[in-house]
Amino acid sequence: MTPRTSATRKHDTLAMWAMPAIDVWVATASVDGGAHLVPLSLAWVDERMVVAVSAASRTARDLAARGRCRMAVGPTRDVTMVDAVLERTVPVGDDDALADSYAAQSDWDPRGSDGYVYLVLRPERVQAWREVDEIPGRTLMRDGAWLA
Amino acid sequence: MTPRTSATRKHDTLAMWAMPAIDVWVATASVDGGAHLVPLSLAWVDERMVVAVSAASRTARDLAARGRCRMAVGPTRDVTMVDAVLERTVPVGDDDALADSYAAQSDWDPRGSDGYVYLVLRPERVQAWREVDEIPGRTLMRDGAWLA
Numbered sequence: 001m002t003p004r005t006s007a008t009r010k011h012d013t014l015a016m017w018a019m020p021a022i023d024v025w026v027a028t029a030s031v032d033g034g035a036h037l038v039p040l041s042l043a044w045v046d047e048r049m050v051v052a053v054s055a056a057s058r059t060a061r062d063l064a065a066r067g068r069c070r071m072a073v074g075p076t077r078d079v080t081m082v083d084a085v086l087e088r089t090v091p092v093g094d095d096d097a098l099a100d101s102y103a104a105q106s107d108w109d110p111r112g113s114d115g116y117v118y119l120v121l122r123p124e125r126v127q128a129w130r131e132v133d134e135i136p137g138r139t140l141m142r143d144g145a146w147l148a
Numbered sequence: 149m150t151p152r153t154s155a156t157r158k159h160d161t162l163a164m165w166a167m168p169a170i171d172v173w174v175a176t177a178s179v180d181g182g183a184h185l186v187p188l189s190l191a192w193v194d195e196r197m198v199v200a201v202s203a204a205s206r207t208a209r210d211l212a213a214r215g216r217c218r219m220a221v222g223p224t225r226d227v228t229m230v231d232a233v234l235e236r237t238v239p240v241g242d243d244d245a246l247a248d249s250y251a252a253q254s255d256w257d258p259r260g261s262d263g264y265v266y267l268v269l270r271p272e273r274v275q276a277w278r279e280v281d282e283i284p285g286r287t288l289m290r291d292g293a294w295l296a
Contacts, residue, residue: 023224029177037175039224076171076187
C-alpha cells in the first residue's frame, strides 16, 4: 500500500465522519488530573462534531471546565484524530435544526432524554493515518484550517 | 440479544486483551489541562496492560506526571474500558522476559527503537458493555479486584 495523499485522507476523513451511526471516542481531562474516555454517537453538522450526553456526565463537566477534548473516529488502524474546542452546549429541546441533523445521522434521538445536551465541537487540528507509513503527512488541519 | 452475565463479560474481556495484534486507546491528562489520546499496540502480561512508547511521547510524559490513564480495547459497540495506574516504566532493553512477552502478542518489537519504554499499567477498574442494555452490570473490576 502506498501512503495516501493529503487530499485523499481529507476525502476519506469527511466521508467517515458523515457515515450513519458512526461513533467517536471522546477523551477529556478532569480538574482532578484524571483522564476520561467514552464512545459516543457522532454527527457531523455544519463543519462541527456533535455529540449528545447528559449535562451531568463527566464528559460534559470536563468540557465545561476545560473547553477542549481530543477525539478519535475510526478503528485503531484507520484513525482520524481531532483536537477540538467546545463551541456551544445546547439543551436537546432548544435547537430543532441541530436536533434534526443529529437524529438524521445518529441511530438515536436524545430529545426527550431528561438533562441531555448537545456538545458542539469545533475541530482545530485533524490527523489521519492507517499504518506507520502514513505517520508523515498525518496532519490535515491546523489552527482550524484544512491544509489540503 | 440478552445482556451478558458478568462472568461472560470477564471471559470475553480477557480473551480480547490476549488477542494477537490487538490495539488499545490510551487517554491521558496533561499538566496543562489538555487531554491526549492515541492508539497503541497492547500486550496483556501477568495481569498488566503493557504498551511501548517513546519516553519523550506525550503519553509517557502524562503518565509520568499523573500516574494514571483510561484505556479502551475493542470497537465502540463492544468495549472494555480500563482505568489503570502506572506501575513501572521499563526501558525496552532492560527486561528481556517482558520484551519477549510483548513481542509475542504484539505485531512489532520495540527493542532497538531508541528511547522507547514499556509502560506497565495495573488495572484498577474495568467495565465492559456492547449496547445500552449492557450498561447495567458493566463494572467487572473495582479497586483492582475482579467482581466476578
